[in-house]
Amino acid sequence: MPTPNEAMTQTELFEAASIPTRETGRKALDELFSVGRNERTGKDISKDPFRYSLAGPPEPRRKTKSRIRHNQAIQAILRREAE
DSSP states (O other): OOOOOOOOOOHHHHHHOOOHHHHHHHHHHHHHHHTSEEEEESBTTTTBBEEEEOOOOOOOOOHHHHHHHHHHHHHHHHHHHHH
């Protein structure tokens, strides 16, 4: 798992995962965060933005196809950062 210094900001994640809009990306991150799939550090201010890293193995859950794709893209990026 990446350390907080290696974790990615929302903008970095959304660009790397080709998420179409910030709203779509935020919904995907919120869903992953709510089920404990990612960790968030930072204070959400300009000098200390939230940074995200992977929290553990994915948990099966029913989602729409587009949400599954977005969540998988974010998790794939976080996994690459952890290696």
